[in-house]
Structure formats: structure tokens, C-alpha cells
Amino acid sequence: MKKQDQRIQLVASTEFRNDVDKWRREQTDLPSHSEAIRRLVKIALRSGDSETMKMITAIIRPHKYEDVRNALIDIGIEGLSATEIRGFGRQRGQTEIYRGAEYKTTEVPKIKIEIVVPATKLDQVVNIISKSSETGKVGDGKIFVSNIDQAIRIRTGETQDDAL
Numbered sequence: 001m002k003k004q005d006q007r008i009q010l011v012a013s014t015e016f017r018n019d020v021d022k023w024r025r026e027q028t029d030l031p032s033h034s035e036a037i038r039r040l041v042k043i044a045l046r047s048g049d050s051e052t053m054k055m056i057t058a059i060i061r062p063h064k065y066e067d068v069r070n071a072l073i074d075i076g077i078e079g080l081s082a083t084e085i086r087g088f089g090r091q092r093g094q095t096e097i098y099r100g101a102e103y104k105t106t107e108v109p110k111i112k113i114e115i116v117v118p119a120t121k122l123d124q125v126v127n128i129i130s131k132s133s134e135t136g137k138v139g140d141g142k143i144f145v146s147n148i149d150q151a152i153r154i155r156t157g158e159t160q161d162d163a164l
């Protein structure tokens, strides 16, 4: 543990103190009040990091994969993962739906692309994927965006944005 030699004064309400107390009693090692506050601050700072990296999950048509991949390489994306998946959307995999008629659900092949990017690149990457995967017909796919808490590049030990 690093030397704890910096004193930070904290004045708080009874309610705050009770909240901290409740939290420390829930920890297996019952940390001191100071340690509990140190840990809580660390958790808050780390959760702030989740705003700095985003994961884009794009589900696209398999025959559009080459175009999407090349467009991403053109804008300097340094890595991605791609998986062959099967799924369905609103039409449940059917190209035609007759209202009221019973129809079967069919999973159709798609490609799932996952890319983790610095949040600053998010809009650009999402736009490129949309543009290069669109045909305008049903079944073009979806793009989901989520926060990433941590990234580690195994070989170098780099973390967060530097690891991407």
C-alpha cells in the first residue's frame, strides 16, 4: 500500500456518515472510515472512466462485412472482433409478413462486429458503420453502444485508451 501521509479534512452530515458506515459494514474486511471513503472515491473515479471508452456492437448483413471492415480501416480503426451469428428482428426473419397470419420465426445469419473506441471517436465510427452497411431494406441490422470500464493490452500492460 502507498504511504498514507496526506491529510484531507472532511466535514459531512450525519446522513453521509451513516451511509459510509453502512457501506463499510457491508465489506468483508470492515475497513476504517478513512479507508471506506478512499475506496468509494476510487470506485467513483473508475466509473467516470467508463465515459472514456465505448463498445460499438454492430449486427450487419454478412455480404456487407467487407465494405464495413474496409471503411473502418480507412478511418484508422486499429482492431475489431467479428463473429458469425444468427438472429431475428421485427420481421422474425421472414421477408414478408401477413397481418394476423401465423408465421414461424427463422433466425437468419448476420455478422456481429465489436469495436472498442475512445469515446471521442464514437460518432464517427457509428456513422461509418451505418453508411457502409445500409441497403435500405428490412434486415439491415442494428448498432448498440455501451460503456467499457477497463481495457488492458496484455503484451505491454498498457491500459484504457492506450490499450486500444
Ligand SMILES: Nc1ncnc2c1ncn2[C@@H]1O[C@H](COP(=O)(O)OP(=O)(O)OP(=O)(O)O)[C@@H](O)[C@H]1O
Pocket: 059, 086, 087, 088, 089, 090, 091, 092, 108, 110, 137, 138, 139, 140, 141, 142
Ligand atoms: N433488440 C435486439 N436485441 C439484440 N439483437 C437484435 C435486436 N434487434 C435486432 N437484433 C439483431 O439484429 C439483426 C437484424 O435485425 P433487423 O435489422 O431485422 O431489425 P429490425 O428491428 O427488424 O429492423 P428492420 O425493420 O429494418 O428489419 C437480427 O437478426 C438480430 O441478430
Ligand SMILES: [Mg+2]
Pocket: 088, 089, 090, 091, 092, 093, 138, 139, 140
Ligand atoms: Mg428486420
